[in-house]
Amino acid sequence: MKKKRIMIIAGEASGDLQAANLVKSLRSLNPQIEIFGIGGKCMKDAGVDIIYDIVEIAVIGFVEVLKHISIFRKIFNKLVGLLDTRKPDVVILVDYPGFNLRFAKKAKEKNIPVIYYISPQIWAWGKERISEIKKCVDKMIVIFGFEEELYKEVGVKVSFIGHPFLDSVRPLWKKEETIKHLHLNHDSIKIALLPGSRTIEVERHLPQMLKACEKIKEKLPDVEFMLSRRQELDKSIYNKIISSSKIKPHSLENRPYEIMEVADLVIVSSGSATLETAIMQRPMVVIYKTSLITWLFAKNLIKIPDIGLVNIVAGKRIVPELVQFQVNAENIAKEALEILKDKRKQEEIKENLRQVKQKLGSSGATSRASHLIQKFLT
DSSP states (O other), rough: OOOOEEEEEESHHHHHHHHHHHHHHHHHTTTTOOOEEEHHHHHHHTTOEEEGGGGGGOOHHHHHHHHHHHHHHHHHHHHHHHHHHHSSEEEEEEEEEEHHHHHHHHHHHHTTOEESSSOHHHHHHHHHHHHHHHHHHHEEEEEHHHHHHHHHHHHOEEEOOOOOOHHHHOOOSHHHHHHHHHOOTTTTTEEEOOOOHHHHHHHHHHHHHHHHHHHHHHHOOEEEEEEOOOOTTHHHHHHHHHHHHHHHHHHEESSSHHHHHHOOOOEESSSSHHHHHTTTOOOOOEEOOOOOOHHHHHHHHHOOOOOOHHHHHTTSSSOOOGGGGSSSHHHHHHHHHHTTTHHHHHHHHHHHHHHHHHHHOSHHHHHHHHHHHHHHOO
């Protein structure tokens, strides 16, 4: 029996993690499977033959992409060449649509089947891309229920598996352990800060978060602040920002769920972290700021009223969002204090978050995805 060979492409940290979990699940079904592609440390640790490390191309925003266009072109051409030399039985694409949809076309030109795991956000950018996806994707595996309906309407073969976060979003420490580790007071109001997973996000968000914390502290003297740091980011990035602030938050590396669990409120960068916060059932204020050119370009393309995934899944705004020019200390503090001072509002948000969690499906998403892929291969 011919050994099956898979090329897998994930272009950023969140995709790297989900792809790695998928690879582990696939290997449990077929230990002999050969897997290569682009990703990061998680995929490498899972046994993927990494052609390029994700760190080289982990950029966000239109301007940032243009600055790295030569690197993207080099990687793209190398991968296209590997379609001929290593002849994968299937290409699995994980999110990252700007790169992956172009690559899907090349794979289809060579009659190599394409599976897309974690759909591009067509619901945000408009449905025009669906016809493009139908031409070059053989199977779409989605993690949101509303995405399944969008694809079914136009005849794309699609399966909704639920969200992988339902299996992974849980603290490994007990609440008491986290409080002790961070030297927190039991009776204080606690606010968690999640400024983002990329250097540029931390540089744009954390200064405003800390200034907002100063204003919150003036109104609520017994408040304490906690910062979730990303281990893969240089510590000096955080230290430089904190050194110029009056607020010195208690910090933990790569322990966001532990921090969330003890928090009364989370101030969080828009993205997948808003869903993690929702699963942890914590009220939040969502913020996001990008470069001016990227924002102006995106403003004309985005077709939906909200950018926070938690609000998109809810189908309405259930937690406040602050975007671009709205991201300042005054606005962040105002939204945070309105929630912290109103118990009824906190309970309303938590009830809406419970409904969001239900919409994400049931646990076992990665296992269901790997079984679909294994069935496709055989």
